[in-house]
Structures are given as structure tokens and as C-alpha cells.
Amino acid sequence: MSGAKEIDNLIELMAKLPGLGPRSARRAVLHLIRKRALLLTPLADSMCRVAETARECLNCGNVGTADICDICESEKRATGQLCIVEDVADLWAMERSGVFRGRYHVLGGTLSALDSIGPEQLRIPRLLDRVTSEDISEVILALNATIDGQTTAHYIADQLDGRVRVTSLAQGVPIGGELDYLDDGTITAAMNARKDI
Template structure:
């Protein structure tokens, strides 16, 4: 195998490690990139290099950006007194994609888990408590998963913030969802979170 072929195989192996891609998808992606070298491969390589050298975690909230303090934390328009707590950056990005929350965020970096020996100190919970005290936060919105660990984390955080309004996202039937396709836990949560029309 020539060095060039080894480089291509190495690229396929690296892409195959990405979420949602396996060896076959990675091979197709690499072949497409090579065929469209100037249109896709070279700009992608440049972008990967730039992001690889400039991306960093926001020192305040844990978001990913290119500066020490992200654009959301720097925005005076986002200083609403509302702080949305999410498990990871993907959740923050999903909330931003929806475009309905105009406050600031705090990324925990996971959830509490006794089985995995993940306690408050392994997450960004101490930083969260400091932020609530120092940033005049009036409401903490818990946007954590409806898993056992997510709910345990939510209860722990709520217990640590007795003087702040703590809310959580409603859980239940998704927009466009049909009851026949939902699991029992989702139906139960939807029934408990019902509201008047």
C-alpha cells in the first residue's frame, strides 16, 4: 500500500469514528471529498484547521466558541436574569436553533450519576452556584433530559437554590406526535404537565 493510499485509509478511519458515520459512510464521504477536492475537501481542511486552533470552551458558561467568553455571555441583550441549564453544548445549540430563549445558558458537562461516580464537583455545578449568586439570576430553567440521572441532577440543583425560582421544561407529547406511538413514560409526563385551554 502506497503512502497516498495509507493517507486516504487513515482519513476514512478518522471519519468513521464520528457519530452517525460508519466505515461505509466514511468511505463514501472521502470519495466524494476527493472527487470535489477544490469545492469541498480543501475548504473543509482549512475550516478544520481554523476551528482546531481557535475553538475553546467559554470560561463562563461552557459553550464552545472562538473566544474565552462566548457571544451569548457577552451580549447585554441576553442579561435577562434567566439562566437555562443544559447537559451539554449540543443541547444549548438545540435551544438556540429553536430561537425562543433569550437569556443565558450554563452547560453542566453531564449529569450526576452514582454508578459512574459523577458528583457535583465533576460537573460545572459549583460554577453554576457562583453564577447564580453573582449575576442577579431570578430564574433558573432546568432543560435536562427526562432520564433518572437528568431528574436527579435537576432535584439536586433545585435543592441548592432555595432563594431562586427554579423551573423545568414541560415534558410530554411532541408537536405532531400521536399518542399511539408514544411510550408510557411520555404519556404519563404529558398528563401530569397538562394545562387549561
């Protein structure tokens, strides 16, 4: 396309990123070539470093650059609470909100009979170990409000029944949400969980 093999190759690889197609990959590559010193070289270096160092935390499944991630290592995090999320993107979303100061456990997906994903394919056995060994008092299930997410939440709650306090995120009207645009399920959930002011 550009006539130069290396550049065409870079465009092809960039087009494989989620959110980029062939057209936006071409635009991105031209932008990179124009901003070589400011963007292309630092980006290439950064990718090399991440390719060498990125790994899954052996404890919680978060992505980091050490065998045990910074959150698991940190002494500032509360030890009694464990927040369960489906994947690393969810963990990052929780961290951005800054509301939770305990530790995490990343399942790596949800139970799914259709895709034959059982507890062993997820990080559920490791979770049960952690609850015992780390002296956990509360497990917070922050799974997506999808059918698979809720099935997984119920399974984990069953497994932990009686051993620790198990909670899940509240369901209701999102901040800034307008009733007119909400689906029936959300309104029903918010109504059922209504509280005194």
C-alpha cells in the same frame, strides 16, 4: 485499500467520526477527492481554524472561539434568566428553537453514582457562584427527561432552594405526537399536568 498511504490514513480517521463507518468513510473520501476545490480544501482549512481556536467558554461552558462565548458576551440577551443544559448539543438545540433569550449554563453531564460523577465533576459549583454574582431571578432546568437528568435537576433545585425561582421544562405530548404511539409515562405526565383551555 486504495494503495496510497495518505488516502488510507484519511479513510481510517474519517471512519472514527460518529455516524460514519468504514464503508461510508470510503464513500466520503472519494467524494472529497472528486470535489477537491469545492469541498476538501475548504473543509481542511476550516478544521485547521477550529482546531486552533475552539475552546470552552470560561463562564458557561458553551463551545466557541473566545474565552467568553458570544452568548455570554451579547448585550441583547436577558440577564435575569439562566437556562441549565447537560451539554453543548442541548444548548445548540435550545438556540435553534429561538424560544429562549437569556443566558445558558452547560453542566457537562449529569450526576451519576455509578460513574462516580459528583457535583464537583460537573459545572455545579460555578453555577451556584453565577446565581449569586449575576443577579439571576430564574433558573430554568432544561435537562433531559432521563433518570440521571431528573436526579441532577432535583439536586440543583435543592441547592438553590429559596434563593431564586427554579423552573423546569413542561412535560407532555410533543407537537405532532399521536397518543397511540406515546409511552405510558408521557401520557400520565400530560394528564397530570392538564390545563384549562
